[in-house]
Structures are given as C-alpha cells and as structure tokens.
Amino acid sequence: MGEEFHHGVVMREYDPNRDRERVEEVERICEVGPSGKLCIFTDLLGDPICRVRHSPSFLMLVAEIGDEIVGMIRGCIKTITCGKKLSRNTKHSNTSNTGNSNRHLPVYAKVAYILGLRVSPSHRRMGIGLKLVHRMEAWFRDNGAEYSYMATENDNLASVKLFTDKCGYTKFRTPSILVNPVFAHRLTLSPKVKIIHLTPSQAETIYRRRFATTEFFPRDIDAVLNNKLSIGTFLAVPDSATWQGTDHFLSDPPKSWAILSIWNSKELFTLQVRGASRVKRTLAKTTRVVDKALPFLRLPSFPDFFRPFGFHFMYGIGGEGPEAVKMVKSLCDFAHNVAKERDCGAVVTEVSGQEPLRFGIPHWKMLSCPEDLWCIKRLGEDYSDGSVGDWTKSPPGISIFVDPREV
Structure with missing residues (x-):
C-alpha cells in the first residue's frame, strides 16, 4: 500500500509487473527539449529500474492518481570517498593520483543519489515532485545515508529551483560530460x-x-x-x-x-x-x-x-x-x-x-555538456569520520571518480 496526500495522489514503491509500461509512457512524454536546439532523448531498455539496480541499495517510487502514473523517482545508496586524512602508518596506506598521497587515507561516507525524477506535464505544479523527493529522502535516512546528491543540466532551471529552493540542496560540483x-x-x-x-x-x-x-x-x-x-x-x-x-x-x-x-x-x-x-x-x-x-x-x-x-x-x-x-x-x-x-x-x-x-579526451563540443551540475544536501549529523566536517562546504578537488552505475 502507498501513502496518499492531497489531490488524491498515492506514493508507493514501483512494481515492475503492473507499472512498467505506464512508467515508460511518462518517460516518453517528459522528454521534451528546448525549441530550436539539438536535444538528446533517453530510451530505457528492459525494466525502468535498471539504471539503479546495479547499486548496493536502491529504490524506485511512483506517484499515481487512480490508474494513471503521474510521476516517479529513483534513488540508490552507496559508500564513497568524501575526503582524506593523514595516515599514521604510511607503509600500508592507500595512494591516489596526486603523486604524494601515500600519507593519506580515504574518509568514507554513506551517500545517496537521486536520479530519474519525472512528473507528467499535465500534473505539474501540484507538489508531486517535491513529495517524491521527500519520500525518497526519508528512505535514505532510514538506511543511514549521511548525504544526498543529484545531477541535472545547469540550465534546467525548474530542476535546480526545486532542489535548491524547496529541498535544501546546494550547488556542489560542475563536472563536464x-x-x-x-x-x-x-x-x-x-x-x-x-x-x-x-x-x-x-x-x-x-x-x-x-x-x-x-x-x-x-x-x-x-x-x-x-x-x-x-x-x-x-x-x-x-x-x-x-x-x-x-x-x-x-x-x-x-x-x-x-x-x-x-x-x-x-x-x-x-x-x-x-x-x-x-x-x-x-x-x-x-x-x-x-x-x-x-x-x-x-x-x-x-x-x-x-x-x-x-x-x-x-x-x-x-x-x-x-x-x-x-x-x-x-x-x-x-x-x-x-x-x-x-x-x-x-x-x-x-x-x-x-x-x-x-x-x-577527444570530444565534440556540440554533443558535450561543459557544465553539468551536482547539488548536495546533508541528511544527518552522524559521520563515519569527524576529520572532514560538513562535506557540502568543502572546496572541489582536482579530480572526481564518476560511478558508471549512476550514468
């Protein structure tokens, strides 16, 4: 059973046996790009949850009104490096591509990632997207995630505004695709x-x-x-x-x-x-x-x-x-x-x-994205290592490691 809120919208976990075709339809109608520009459209193969099922822990939620799916969101949780600390034993410490990091060890955090947030165009401005994010964040917290982050196009103003103005996320990193x-x-x-x-x-x-x-x-x-x-x-x-x-x-x-x-x-x-x-x-x-x-x-x-x-x-x-x-x-x-x-x-x-x-790295500028935008939010006060403090306030490093499971 799902949770119902105003406008008769029910939030529940995705069921591949009953939801797959309806979710794919929402994906198709949401893929509307800006007029006059080359736009890349995504066509999922197999189950719509496939983009997160390769992660250690994952969840997909849908929002429905009656028999109609009007929105969905995917999320996953994993443990990643959020910083580094000095090692007391350099002999057995890990190293990285900085050339002199044999004196440092990684500091790990349990981090959640949001992707695939969609709301049907006919049901926008009803708070459905916000509710989906809140429900997903609740699942993140219940499973011990310390941070949540998401990626969007830098010029996707609606998405940026939802996460930064209404959900408490801050702009964090701007990698290039x-x-x-x-x-x-x-x-x-x-x-x-x-x-x-x-x-x-x-x-x-x-x-x-x-x-x-x-x-x-x-x-x-x-x-x-x-x-x-x-x-x-x-x-x-x-x-x-x-x-x-x-x-x-x-x-x-x-x-x-x-x-x-x-x-x-x-x-x-x-x-x-x-x-x-x-x-x-x-x-x-x-x-x-x-x-x-x-x-x-x-x-x-x-x-x-x-x-x-x-x-x-x-x-x-x-x-x-x-x-x-x-x-x-x-x-x-x-x-x-x-x-x-x-x-x-x-x-x-x-x-x-x-x-x-x-x-x-060879690439064509007309197909690439010079500034993708990653936004982040601190979910809790408990940290695996106190040497980092609040990761959301840390300056960017030279490199990042992009997990292919989240592409």
Whole structure:
C-alpha cells in the first residue's frame, strides 16, 4: 500500500509487473527539449529500474492518481570517498593520483543519489515532485545515508529551483560530460604506447592504491569492476615498458602512465538526438557515406544520432607523468575502437572541470555538456569520520571518480 496526500495522489514503491509500461509512457512524454536546439532523448531498455539496480541499495517510487502514473523517482545508496586524512602508518596506506598521497587515507561516507525524477506535464505544479523527493529522502535516512546528491543540466532551471529552493540542496560540483562520436573507420593507435588489459583484481588493486582518496570513489569498486556491464580496465604505458604485475607497477611505475575502464551503457538504454533540420541530417549522412567509401581519408563523419544509438561510458580515468595526457588520448582511441566493434554510436565520459587529463579526451563540443551540475544536501549529523566536517562546504578537488552505475 502507498501513502496518499492531497489531490488524491498515492506514493508507493514501483512494481515492475503492473507499472512498467505506464512508467515508460511518462518517460516518453517528459522528454521534451528546448525549441530550436539539438536535444538528446533517453530510451530505457528492459525494466525502468535498471539504471539503479546495479547499486548496493536502491529504490524506485511512483506517484499515481487512480490508474494513471503521474510521476516517479529513483534513488540508490552507496559508500564513497568524501575526503582524506593523514595516515599514521604510511607503509600500508592507500595512494591516489596526486603523486604524494601515500600519507593519506580515504574518509568514507554513506551517500545517496537521486536520479530519474519525472512528473507528467499535465500534473505539474501540484507538489508531486517535491513529495517524491521527500519520500525518497526519508528512505535514505532510514538506511543511514549521511548525504544526498543529484545531477541535472545547469540550465534546467525548474530542476535546480526545486532542489535548491524547496529541498535544501546546494550547488556542489560542475563536472563536464564529454561525448565523442564513433566513426565509420577505426582510429590508429600510437605505436609508442602499449595498452594492457587488466584483470578485475589487478584493476581493483591499482584503483584502491592510487585513487581511493579521489572524491566520490566507490568503496565497492570491486563490485563495479566485476559487474557484467564492465567491459574491462586498460592501462597505457610506454611501449618500452614491461608488465610484471601490479606489485611491480605500483612500486616502480613508468615515468608516464594512464588508466581507464569501460562500461557498456548500451545494454541499459539508448539515446537519440532530435530537433535537427533536414539540411543538418543530409550533411551528416553525406559525411558517413564519404567516410565509408573512402576510409583511408579518415574523415570525422557524423554518426546517425537521429535514430536510437547505444554508447560506452569511460570511467576511472587517471594517470601520472609528463606524457599522461597522451596516454589518455591513446586509451580513448582504443575505447573508440572497442565501441565500433560493438556497434555503438558514441563514447562518453564525465570528469571534473579542473581535471588536467581532460585535454587528452577527444570530444565534440556540440554533443558535450561543459557544465553539468551536482547539488548536495546533508541528511544527518552522524559521520563515519569527524576529520572532514560538513562535506557540502568543502572546496572541489582536482579530480572526481564518476560511478558508471549512476550514468
């Protein structure tokens, strides 16, 4: 049974057997973008709860009036890094990509994430969205979450106003979403870079030792790397380097190196660009025809984004050394070729706006979002470690670790 409030709206937990088709219909009618702009629309594959079910703890709520679903919200809870503290025992401490963080240990917090808030256009301005957020936050608190955060487009004024003015959230981080098309031809990889496919165990060791103090790093990184949607983790080193295992790499790394992992978002949902004129569609098709007929020219053709397409998400991007940016570029080119083999239309990632390695990540500005907006709220007073204080007031770090389960 659900909880009823004014206007006869009932809030209850999502039931896939009775709600799936009605929820998908609300998703479709809510996907209305601004006039005259290229807009990306989401088409979920399988159960609508799939976008959170890979998290340790998750919930989806719906709002209904009679037999009609008029709104829904998804949420998940996990333990992530919210800061770092000095270690009293440097010998066994974790390290991160700062180069000198072997004296620091991560400070973890139980954090909740809100996504997929939708209210049917015909039932807006009735307080349904606000009620859904409050119900989800109550579930967060009941399950011990210390913070709640959400992501939205910086220019989505309605969403920003709801969370900041009515729900008590504050603007927290502004990462960049970078999107690169997958072309009709394979990209040529640098012969000066060797790419090593790591096992999940090897990848976990490197991530925990080098990136555990990075903001938003998931404590259950092993669950992410071993998930069926994780295609793999890849390490780029100079061609002259030899791979002798993670212990040797961590104790004596090459002068420059980089790492990233790939997540198969194509299995969860597809995207589609709408709002383009016939002229733009024709020009895009022409680039594909020329690229396919003359692949040796390696022209940057525009994929068919006007029909539903899948994508891969790159996460855990990091590295060190004077050639780290070039190493990241090689890994991104490799990820492009992997996506081409799997018939994806794009490769996507999200990084901090201050991330120095972003200069090695190829992307098209017309498809990317230079400023995504993350807002955060403190839910409780109890903290796993008192050395951080109020995380909502902390300054941004150089890097963030974006969990692919929340994309």
